[in-house]
Amino acid sequence: MRAGLVATCIALALIVAGAFVSARNTGASNAAPQKAVALGQKIFLDFAAEMNGDEAWSGNNAPLYVSAYKHMHDLFVAAGATNVIWAWCPNVTDTNGTNDTTLDYYPGDNYVDWVGVDGYNWGGSDWQTFQQIFAKIYPLLAAKNKPIIIGEMASAEQGGDKGKWIDAMIPVLKAQYPLFKAVVWFDINKESDWRINSSTAALTAFSKMATDPYFNP
Numbered sequence: 030m031r032a033g034l035v036a037t038c039i040a041l042a043l044i045v046a047g048a049f050v051s052a053r054n055t056g057a058s059n060a061a062p063q064k065a066v067a068l069g070q071k072i073f074l075d076f077a078a079e080m081n082g083d084e085a086w087s088g089n090n091a092p093l094y095v096s097a098y099k100h101m102h103d104l105f106v107a108a109g110a111t112n113v114i115w116a117w118c119p120n121v122t123d124t125n126g127t128n129d130t131t132l133d134y135y136p137g138d139n140y141v142d143w144v145g146v147d148g149y150n151w152g153g154s155d156w157q158t159f160q161q162i163f164a165k166i167y168p169l170l171a172a173k174n175k176p177i178i179i180g181e182m183a184s185a186e187q188g189g190d191k192g193k194w195i196d197a198m199i200p201v202l203k204a205q206y207p208l209f210k211a212v213v214w215f216d217i218n219k220e221s222d223w224r225i226n227s228s229t230a231a232l233t234a235f236s237k238m239a240t241d242p243y244f245n246p
Contacts, residue, residue, distance in 0.1 A: 061105075062108030066109050068112065069112070072112060072113055074113045075118050076101055078180055080119060080120075081122075082121075082122065089124060095134060095135070115141055115143070116143045116180060119166075122165070131166065131169060135173075143178050144176075144177050146163060146166055146177070146179060148166075150162060152187040156188035156189045159194060162182075167205075170208070176208060176211070177208045178209075178210065182214060183214055185223070190230070192228070192231050192234040196237070
């Protein structure tokens with residue numbers, strides 16, 4: 030097991046064991062809930078996203094993840110942070126490319142306000158349309174009868190037409206994915222150039238999409 034993965038597993042285990050409660054009681058840390066309260070407006074909190082994928086915050090240990098999520102949720106509630114909207118955002122597939130264990134990580138309806146998903150078009154020989162990326166996981170998320178947020182998404186340039194890929198988003202959302210109520214674009218040049226301005230065509234398509242009445246009701 031990688032050192033970083035071991036560290037994250039230990040961190041989640043400490044959360045479950047109440048380490049952050051002790052820190053709060055001594056005034057050492059745990060300022061996040063109080064900062065959320067002080068903000069005074071609604072905020073989304075997506076705790077340890079992509080837990081079922083390669084991020085593997087719990088070492089792909091679903092019970093450990095669920096326990097840690099619930100514990101953090103309860104800390105915020107105890108602090109009076111009722112303005113926090115709790116999002117649960119798994120990776121679009123599990124580590125084996127399926128969704129066989131995705132819902133094992135679900136903390137429960139009482140702990141999740143919005144379900145979500147992170148998914149990318151990696152491009153090249155793995156080019157996928159917007160519709161294809163979310164086709165398998167959408168029914169699982171929709172069955173929770175909660176609004177759905179795409180917590181992270183973007184498209185690469187290589188392997189297809191990124192501008193047309195963006196152009197297809199709103200028609201697909203309207204026709205096939207009506208429960209997707211929020212979309213967050215990962216605007217960074219990282220593993221690939223995910224930026225909205227990675228090309229003139231991509232920027233033009235994104236600008237058109239961003240001003241569409243669908244995103245501006």
